[in-house]
Amino acid sequence: MIxxxxxxxxxxxxxxxxxxxxxxxxxxxxxxxxxxxxRATVYRILNRFCEDEIVHRIVADDGKQYxxxxxxxxxxxxxxxxxxxxxxxxxxxxxxxTLVEFSxxxxxxxxxxxxxxxxxxxxxx
Numbered sequence: 001m002i003x004x005x006x007x008x009x010x011x012x013x014x015x016x017x018x019x020x021x022x023x024x025x026x027x028x029x030x031x032x033x034x035x036x037x038x039r040a041t042v043y044r045i046l047n048r049f050c051e052d053e054i055v056h057r058i059v060a061d062d063g064k065q066y067x068x069x070x071x072x073x074x075x076x077x078x079x080x081x082x083x084x085x086x087x088x089x090x091x092x093x094x095x096x097x098t099l100v101e102f103s104x105x106x107x108x109x110x111x112x113x114x115x116x117x118x119x120x121x122x123x124x125x
Contacts, residue, residue, distance in 0.1 A: 009037040013045050014054070014069075023058050023068035023084070023093040058084045058093055059114050066093050087121035094121070 012033040017024065020032070030042050046067050049055040058066040083100040086093045096117070104110060 008035050009033070009041055010045050012037070013042060014049070017055060017067065017069045021069075023066035025064055025066050029067070058116065060086055060093065060116055061118050068093070068095070083115040083117060085117045085119070085121060087124055088118060089120055089124040092121065 012035045013029055016029050016032040024032075026039065026043055026046060029046070030037070030039055033042070046055065046057075049067070050057050055067045055069050058068060060066060083096045084093055085096055093116075100115070100117075102115075
């Protein structure tokens with residue numbers, strides 16, 4: 001693996017994601033960082049973090065991309081490709097704490113997936 005240099009912007013993006021402890025859109029991250037960085041730079045950093053498996057990307061039902069550091073996923077056997085849940089009431093997006101089973105027809109092979117369930121979370125129900 002190539003060693004990447006650490007920049008102030010990278011540290012700021014990582015700090016926001018660690019502090020907020022929830023999935024955030026690129027726009028929300030840009031508003032929260034305390035360094036002067038344009039959207040393109042933040043987007044490149046987020047993509048690099050995804051490549052390096054520091055964060056994972058969640059594409060929501062509105063087409064918007066969210067990024068999260070999933071501490072729970074790193075501490076359990078939940079694979080990096082797992083289900084997420086978006087609450088329509090509080091608008092949070094979270095990793096589901098348990099594995100959700102699914103199947104595909106014979107001769108189909110899944111290499112990657114983006115699974116988002118939408119409804120009311122346990123805190124709002």
